[in-house]
Amino acid sequence: MTEEKTCIGCGAVLQTEDDKAPGFAPASTLEKEMPLCRRCFRVRNYNELEPVPLTDDDFLKILNTIGSKDALVVYIVDIFDFNGSWIPGMHRFAGSNPVLLVGNKADLLPKSVKPNKLIHWMKSESRQLGLQPEDILLVSADKGTGIDSAIRRIEELREGRDVYVVGCTNVGKSTFINRIIKQVAGGGDVITVSHFPGTTLDMIDIPLDDGSSMFDTPGIINHHQMAHLLDAKDLKVITPKKEIKPKVFQLNEEQTLFLGGLARFDYLKGGRTAFTVHVSNALDIHRTKLEKADDLYARQKGDLLTPPAADADAFPALVRHEFSISEEKTDIVISGLGWITVQQSGKVVAVHAPEGVAVMLRPSLI
Ligand code: GDP
Structure with a gap:
């Protein structure tokens, strides 16, 4: 019997059959002493994230761990699909942790829209849905607008703690994180991935300069989204x-x-x-x-x-x-x-x- 090898990045069992499933790597990688799955390889070498499909149960398990941490939660929604991209029960997942709500895709808004009115509406909707964010920001992860302010606000609010980035699929979470990585790292190779304890395949750990981490959680599919x-x-x-x-x-x-x-x-x-x-x-x-x-x-x-x-x-x-x-x-x-x-x-x-x-x-x- 051949011994199972795991990715030194995320801990997933390496496999060569299904390039859409966790742990996929080219066969040559399995010979290596410190093998990385393709996803972690790409994060490490190109600062790029590749999504991995997880079931809703996997996702909820991961979300459930966040409430027990002392961390800042960065919660990303799509401003064109606010309710469709809302994660039901988000306030429970966040627990007592502060939440920074980020509305993405601001580049699509017509000029006639007043950003403050949108933020005000997001605030009252969030309250109705049980969440009281510390702050609400509008960004365009795609164009880079508002990213500097987001980075600054994350630094202020996290007070040295870890950061968990959460959001439904399609809100632009990967684009947002890649943007932050590029901005902070200047495209350099400072990103490492490591296994997050307690789960098998789960979060990408992006080290921050004070030794804490930013975790990218996988996106949940909200089946009511028009997109699906x-x-x-x-x-x-x-x-x-x-x-x-x-x-x-x-x-x-x-x-x-x-x-x-x-x-x-x-x-x-x-x-x-x-x-x-x-x-x-x-x-x-x-x-x-x-x-x-x-x-x-x-x-x-x-x-x-x-x-x-x-x-x-x-x-x-x-x-x-x-x-x-x-x-x-x-x-x-x-x-x-x-x-x-x-x-x-x-x-x-x-x-x-x-x-x-x-x-x-x-x-x-x-
Ligand atoms: P994820 O599933 O949340 O990781 O979302 P992705 O980062 O893969 O983005 C989903 C889709 O939204 C893609 O088609 C992106 O090009 C698009 N997208 C992401 N950010 C923005 C943005 O700021 N503006 C616009 N217009 N589209 C965006």
């Missing part, structure tokens, strides 16, 4: 790549807008008025009469109304949410897709979105 209802090609359409261009629609009562085939907005009552749609510039919007909308969707889902393009029949049914808008300038947020600003009060609307995808009101960010 779509394939890679469709996801590209709904994921904004650059600043969103708001689109204004003057609607009469009983008119409907389809956001591709992913969601539907019915204007029911309140006289002719303007609605501003904030979604990916690549997502087609179709206007039709309310009375024709059901039939159009049944016939055209996956054709005229896309995404979903592939396997449109498997796409979940849309659930209707009706709202009476009592405040002027209200956003109706469809988590993971964007939001529609209702300019005036006294309007009645309905939004249809896939089951599980959060639809909610907030004061407009403009």
Whole structure:
């Protein structure tokens, strides 16, 4: 029987068969005295993180260990998918540790959005979800905006303690960490990986200069995220790549807008008025009469109304949410897709979105 070899970085048992599973390494690596799996090799040599799939149970086990540490938790959410990227029970996982909430993908916000209003909304949503962050920052991990402030704030809040970076998949956690590593290390080779005790495959340990560590925890898949209802090609359409261009629609009562085939907005009552749609510039919007909308969707889902393009029949049914808008300038947020600003009060609307995808009101960010 051959002896099992483990990665000196993360402790995973090395294997050569499945390059998507933990511990994968090329066969030649197994001959080495101090072998590293490909993932740890890449972290060490290129400062790059490669995601490894874990089950939700694995992930929860790892999250559960954080509450018992004395550490700073850096919690990353996607500002376009705030509720979809929220980890249920996050306040329990953090325990009594301070949390720095980081809203990523700020580069996509239209210029008209006031960052302070967004931060204010994130604060009140977090409170409602049971979490009281020490501070809230907006960053663009992709463009590097706000990263210097994030590093500074992490230094201030951690007070010499370890740092745990947590977030759902797709919020940009890897991009954020890679950005920090590059900024702090200047691209140099200071990163080492080490096994985090008590778990098998788990966290990447990025040493900080005072001997403490920043741990990258694996991302959990939140199954209600719009992103997980779509394939890679469709996801590209709904994921904004650059600043969103708001689109204004003057609607009469009983008119409907389809956001591709992913969601539907019915204007029911309140006289002719303007609605501003904030979604990916690549997502087609179709206007039709309310009375024709059901039939159009049944016939055209996956054709005229896309995404979903592939396997449109498997796409979940849309659930209707009706709202009476009592405040002027209200956003109706469809988590993971964007939001529609209702300019005036006294309007009645309905939004249809896939089951599980959060639809909610907030004061407009403009
Ligand atoms: P993870 O699953 O949380 O580690 O997320 P990734 O770092 O892999 O990023 C998920 C997706 O979001 C990728 O398509 C990234 O290019 C994109 N992304 C990450 N950060 C940003 C950002 O600051 N702005 C924008 N526009 N996209 C980002």
